[in-house]
Amino acid sequence: MTQQPAPPDRGAVRAAIEGLLRTCVDLEYQADGAATEARKRARGVAEALAAVRLPRGVLDVPALAQQVDDLGSQLDADLRGRLAEARRPYVTEIHTLLALLAPWHGLAALPPMASAAPVGDLHDHFPAGFAQNYIDDLLAAVDRSVTLTVQTAAGVPAQPHHASDQAKIRVSDRLSYNDRAEGVRMLQGSDCHAVERHGPHISREAQLARLLWRKDPAGQQRWQPLAAGGAESDHWCGPAAGGFTSPEAMAKPLQALLRWARDHATGLDELLNRHTKPKTKRVAIHVSAESAGLVAGDAAGYRGTATSNRAMTDDWLDAREYAMVHGAPPVYAVPYDPIVEGPDAGAFLQFKRVGPSSWQLVTCYPVGHRNPNSKRLEDLI
Known part of the structure; x- marks a missing residue:
């Protein structure tokens, strides 16, 4: 019996598509640059010739200047023809890979x-359809996208415990006097990692290392670069990573929730108990940007390139996993402000039940859209 070939690795296919497409874009940029320089030089020579005053019987200067200018245009067309020839095999290969990804x-x-x-x-x-849409999403990210080698990620320092403790105090200090003690309790709980992963003290590079290589910015979970490239990690991160840019920004959704709990219940625990079943272990709340007062610049982070739907997001996640396991080139991400770019922006807060009627904050981070499993703050009445 003939052995069937192994199915293609989804992550490898996705990574190859983006890599080849970037090669095509690089070729285009190089051709554009060379063509621009050729036209510029030809135009300069033509302008210099045009200034020469000689009898037409000696030298037809205007005709020569036009010939030089035409040469610049011909070089432009020549270079673009060479570009088309150089990128043809890449375009064909990308189409083949998209066909493998289509199922x-x-x-x-x-x-x-x-x-x-x-x-x-x-x-x-x-x-x-599918192919053009995929290419468009990738092309839209090329000029803004960034990446990070595993070696660079290894050099990104983890935030020490005391830095997170100081950040928690600064965030709590931005809450109203009546809510400050509750804010401290929420952020300092043993199950809470809101500040450790999304606090304003986390650098942009640390957020990028978290997204591309699943490196815990707090250094609490194991992360190890591999000798052959790639990395092993016990930390998880989805297709986006980021946080709040200042203590004031991080305090905004916490303040909105605590104020709501005070206005509609005797406190946070009663509010959550009223809107959950006794056996509910966790509950998530979406505080809209409007309710929290979150504005442009309050949040920053990165998201994977071409992750505009669930299947494309899975492609990107598999490509990241492929890079980590096999030491392949890293995936790419684009800078992202969820408050500006998201259709239903706000903050995601998750709570864990720690007693019959008590709750502990687990996380709080900015989002561009509401998690369908979260409750809207405005509905908790």
Whole structure:
């Protein structure tokens, strides 16, 4: 019996698509730069010739200047033709890889490559629908995206325990006097990691290392770079990582929740008990940006490239896992302000039951959309 070939690794396919597409974009940038320089030089020579005053019988200066200018345009077309020739095999390979990825998106087959001018936009070479949409999402992120090698991630320092303790005090100090003690209790609970992972003292580089290599910014969970590349980690991070940019910003959703609990119940525990069943172990609350007073600049972080739907997010997560396990090139991310970019921005807060009628804050971080399993603060009445 003929052995069937192993199915392709989803993460490897996704990583290869982005890598090849970036190569195409780099080729395009190089061709554009060379063409611009060639036109600039030809134009400079033509302008210099135009200033020369000689009898037409000796030298037809205007005609020569025009020839030089035409040469610049010809070089431009020549370079773009070479670009099309150089990128053709990459475009073909990307289409083949998209066809391998399509079944994970519920598609049986991918239409053939589109008929497009050789020097046309990359987008135009791919069939409409899934392929073009995927390419568009990746291209939209190319100029803004960033990455981090595992070696650089290894050098990103973890925040010491005392730095997190100081950050908790600074956040609590921004709460109203009536809510300060409760805020301290919430943030200093043994099950709470809100500040340790999303506090204003966490650097942008640490957030990027968390997203791309699952490195705990607090250093509490094991993370180990591998000799052959890649890394092992006990820490988890989804397709986005980030936090609040100041103690004032982090205090805003906490203050909104505590004020709501005071206005609609005798306190936070009663509010949560009233809206959960006795056997409920955890409850999540979405505090909208409007209710919390969160504005642009209050949050910052990163999200994976081309993660606009669930299947594409899974592609990116698998590509990250592939990089970690096999030491492959790292995945990419784009800077992200969830309060600005999200359609239903706010903060996600999760609580854990620690007694018959007591609750402990587990986490608090900014989000661009409400988790469907969370309750809206405004509904807790």
